[in-house]
Amino acid sequence: MGFAAAILAMVLLFAGCGQTETKTESSTAASETEDETLVHVLALKGPTSMGMVKMMSDNDSKESPADTFELAAAPDEVSAKLVQGEVDIAAVPANLASVLYNKTNGGVQVLAVNTLGVLYIVEDGDTVHSIADLKGRTIYAGGKGATPEYALNYILEKNGLVPGEDVTIEWKSEHAECVAALAEDADGIAMLPQPFVTTAQTKKETLRTALDLTEEWNKIQKSEGTAGTLVTGVTVVRTAFAKEHPEAVADFMEAYQASVSYVTENTDEAAKLIGDYDIVPEAVAKKALPACNIVCITGDEMKEKLSGYLGVLKDQNPEAVGGELPGDDFYYSE
Known part of the structure; x- marks a missing residue:
């Protein structure tokens, strides 16, 4: 399997977050400047790029823009440009950062966790209030062979449920198929990411968010005395x-932290920017933002949360993190 194909098979990519085009949002003249400290930034459309919209707009x-920003639709494009040195900083799925670190012999470092977990259990009803309530049920889900499957299996197993035995998981190729399955199965439930949960709820108003899998993950970690958390995206350099x-x-990190603070504290204004940059529609962003877990976690806390998450993935499937856990130099420190 080729490098790009392998990455695509491993990466946590939420179909509801993607678009079909790659779009550059900054001045072409800026990209042609001879300023050697110009920072070229690339981010995947979706939650991992939402925290950047204020600094993009500024x-x-x-x-004379200080940086150039580009939005990409697919993770293999981000990987290629990072490896080739065409971009300096990128917002990517968390496990992809580990894969790239291993594939490039330490060629990337993590600056920050930018998005915590965005996976939720939803149902058209009011029957699921705990992981135990999933026993004997069917879950429609996307992401087989990737991090959504590993996260779900981990949470089920740690709660004493055996995937495929105690819980039936019916894998779909797209999240839209999960919603369609719910419409046909009155007792069905689904695992969906934000902002796709919100998109689905606009089409089916009776769809209820039953469980936040980030909260369920954290309960397990707390009970075991560890501090890893479910992580969706990171920002790498x-x-x-x-x-x-x-x-x-x-300088980038100072502006980035300010941007994340703005996005998390000004939902309406941030949602408009997210819509303007064609990440997701403004109306969807306005409802989804509070559940997208946009953060900017750095330093020791970043290392603690991310290393714990990657450790769980490695136990589920070493290939999900590129074969081995990254070394300490994976975690950027000033």
Whole structure:
């Protein structure tokens, strides 16, 4: 299996977050500047890029933008550009960062966790209030062979349920198929990511969010005395760029943290920006943002949460993290 194909098979990619085009949102003139500290940023459309929209907007409003931002539809495009040095910083699925670290012998480092878990159990009814309530039920889900499957299996197993025996999981190729299955199965339930949950609820108003799988994951970790959490996305930097331009990285992180704070504290305004940048429609973003778990976690807390998450994935399937857990140098420190 080729490198790009292998990454695609491993990565946590939510179909409801994607678009069909790649779109550059910054000035072409800016990308042609000779300023060696110009930061080229690439992010996947979806929750992992939502926290960046304020700094993207601020950057685009400047006569001489400090950075260039590009939005991508697929993770293999991000991987290729990072490996080839065409971008310096990228927002990517958490396990893809680990895969790239292993494939490039430490060529990328994680600057921050940008999105915690966005997976939810939904139903058209009011029968599921705990993981135990899933026993004997059928769950419609997307993401077989990738991180959604590993996360679901981990949570079920830690709650004493055997996937495929105590709980039937019917895998679908697209999240829209899960919603269609719910319409045909009055007792069915589904595992869906945000913002697709919100998109589905706009089409089926009786759809209820029954369980937050991030909360369920955290309950398990707390009971075992560990601090890992369910992580969707991270922001990474090319290691070579970070070593050559530490001040540019520091400036980026200062603006990024401010952007995340703005997005999480100003839902209406952030939703408009998210719609303007064609990440998801404004109306969907307005409802989904509070459940998208947008964060900017750095330093020791980042390492603790992310390493715990990657450890669970490795136990489920080592290939999901690129074969081995990353070394300490995977976690960027100033």
